Amino acid sequence: MKNSVLTSLALASVLTLAGCKESKQERLIVGKTRKEVVSFSPKLTGRILKIYVEEGQSVKVGDTLAMLDVPEVSAKIAQAKGATSSARAQVQLAKNGASPDQLRQLKAKQNGLQEQFKYAQKSFGRAKNMYRDSLLSPQNYDEYFAKYQGAKAQLDAVNAELHDVQLGTRYEKIEMAQGQQNQAMGALQEANVAYSERYVIATNEMEIETISLNKGELATAGYPLFTGYIPETSYFRFTIPESKIAKYQKGMSVKMVVNYSNKEFAGKIVSIKQLAKYADITTAFPDYEPEEAIYEIKVVPVNPNLTKDILVNSNVTLK
Template sequence: MKTIIKIQILSVLVLLSSCAPKTIEGEQGKIKRDALMVVSKYPGRIIEIYANEGDKVNKGDTLFLLDMPEVEAKMNQAQGAVNAAEGQYKMALKGATNEQLEQIMAKLDAVTEQYKFAEKSYNRINNMFKDSMVSVQKHDEVYMKYQGAKAQYVGVKAKYEEVKNGVRDEKIQMALGTLERAKGALEEANVAYSERFLVAPQAMTIETIALHPGELVLPGYGVANGYELSKAYFRFTVTEHNIAKYKVGDKVAIESPFTNESYKAKIVSVKQLTRYANITSAFPEYELGESIYEVKAVPAAGTNVNNMITNITVLLK
């Protein structure tokens, strides 16, 4: 009976030893990546979502489609302004039409006849006034009409010369400036309208999607976030009694105990951590009051980082 009990106890100990966690040696750290966020520049309502959490997407892939009715209205307004400005500019270049020229010539003929008649009337009255045959009041009335006819003739003749000789260069430049301003407003509206497609800024993984179809997106709001695939680095927390082993520029070997992969890397920075919350080693061992440092290393050139698992434990040898 005692032999059976001993055998059972031994079996339990063997089973427990087989289930014990794997012993990990070396400075422990994590594979890290830069976080990316997909943000909208303009307000809109989500119509379609083309990605799911956990997907890997390429740079420029469309992730969301927004509805922007206000931007569409601005586009229509800007297009109307461009059409009107183009018409004004073409009119300034071509000058007056034949019909407009005929109208101003007819008006000039009419005021010329009126001016000649008023001039003759004034000369006749003026001679009679010199002989004291008309009153001062009558002379002044005829003189006033003569001056009015002369002023009207001068004004219409100046207008005729302007139409005949074409539009001034200043007016053409004004019309051109108005057209360029309208085109700029239309281009701005087109750029805003193109932002209805929210695309991946880099090759990345989609970790979380914050909104769903039908929800409103505000400017600057992060619709989705994830990690950049094309870049990765190794981050270790090292106590001060071990920090002397690591210098910036050192080439080191790094192993992943759970994926059985090894990497060559180069240390690019060593800095002190000021808060306990920044420690990311799985099992930090340090004395109370001991300073903790961050050692950052980047993979050697040519290393394929796309398949590295973010936040997995690695060992610095």
Template sequence: MTEHRDDLGDENTSTEPTADLKAEPTEHSTDGYQRAHLKSKNAKKKALIKKVGIALAVVVVLGVIAYGLFKSNQHSEPQVTTFQGQMQMQQTSIAAKVPGRIAKIFVTEGDVIEAGDQLIEMDSPEINAKVNQARAAKQAAQSQLEKAENGARPQEIAQARAAWQANKAAADLAASTYKRVNRLYQEGLMTQQRRDEAYTKYLATQDETEAARLQYDLALEGTRSEDESAAAAQVSQADAALEEALAAKDEANLVSPISGIVDDVIVNVGEVVGQGVPLLTLVDNDDQWVVLNVTEDYLNYFTIGQEFTGTIPALTSPSSEQPYTMQFRVYTSSVLSDFATWRPTNNDDGFDVRTFEIKARPTDPDSRVRSGMSVLIKMDTTQSTSQLTKSTE
């Protein structure tokens, strides 16, 4: 039994070193594996850093190329400048030339009217009284003129002739009486006083006969030309007064002087208005133009006669839903006041830049356009004026 334990002990003694020998190589192999793993990890990390660096370099190169292409395209693309203008239309204010009370208003805002259409009727009793007075004065003057032109009536001529004949008979009787009394006076049968009385009566009847004859001649000849001229002048004066009164009455019934659209009705029925007070405003939709302000460095693009295209955002094209465009032609340009001048703050900023007001009419006016609508003009300011002229032609 002892030997057996010894053997076992020997076996145990002999086996323990073997176990130690087996464990020692395992530790060495683990350390190697870790070192290999670290080397592999470092290698992968270096490869990843290398790839990232290459990618960054590629991105930088591509960015530089893209920036160069962008700058080259930016220089090659046209430089578009937008100008904003405003549509305007001819406005006409209708005012009363005579005072009165508004009786009727025949139009409303937005109505399309023609020249000669009645707009407002005014009630003025003073004007009606003046018309009646002028007509009565004309009738009186006309009667005087007719009397002067027609002369004396036949009855008046016969009456004047009868008076002349009666005075002539009385004058003949007075002459015969004077002759008899004078003969008796010479014979001493009649007193001198009786003779003088007969002579005085003879002279008086002679004068009365001559006056009657002149009245008869005047009746035959008719009215003098001067009297006829004076009567005709009175008729003309009465006609002028009547025309003035009728003109005032016509002005009380206001009519439109132009064709267009009623833009604003200022008064109401029943109001009393004075002379020269505006009552309503009309606009002529055929007389349109656009107004825009540009600095003088862009003035060469808006010379007289130059044409350009403008967009009116408030309107749409009849054939599509796109904004409506119109063709305009410049007809005038004028410099604005000094307050619209841009002035540099120092000498390095350049010179003063004046602002000009440009007006252009549409080549084909549109009745849908209203005053105040905005007009946008986009223009390639890199083109020269000659290129613009060729493009418009």
């Protein structure tokens, strides 16, 4: 009799457990709120002099976020200015040509060499007559001839030099000087642009979440100094097991509820992709079999204004 009672109780327990298992409710699909992330970094390495914003603040395009101290750029600007002034003077010198004093010096030199040439020419004429009458040795004749040729060559040289100066500077020299000036001006422009980069400027609207450095610290080029979210870019991601993914299609309209505020809003599925890692799931207690593939669906709100104030990483239930 006792054994029969125990058997009946065991059977009743099994049936009760089976009934509970069959009546177990399907777990809700819970996802996470996300926003597009943006970060601003300095283009130059410098020490932070001032930070103009705070965490949690909203900034607009063109707002100044921070100012850096970059003394190396100031030195480059001074060097570039000196090179530009020198190159500009070279261009002006090439365009102006010889000065009046240089012209007077060349003309005086020409007059002196003309007198020397006339004297050498006369001396050579007398030597030629004496040599013809056998009154001058060949050695002396050659000496007079060499002096005549030397004086003539010197006069020809100063005449060519004076003619070149009177014609003006060659076009190639002007172009060369102009090229050096353009190069110097480019270096100055580059230095000025680098100097303007000491300010970190917002290039997008952003809700600042993190400021990674403080005043006085060294900010390296490319290091994310300000990180935050782009307003009105809220979207939602849910992880769905393979056994349930057939219920959802790209372009489908769905309803969602924000867990902490119980606000309901509509959304649209814009993408479905397979997840390769268990750590990428959004549900704390996933309800799927180990052999099942896991998919992520991305949902964007139909009306972004209704979701712009939802906290990032908050839980959202897919209805």
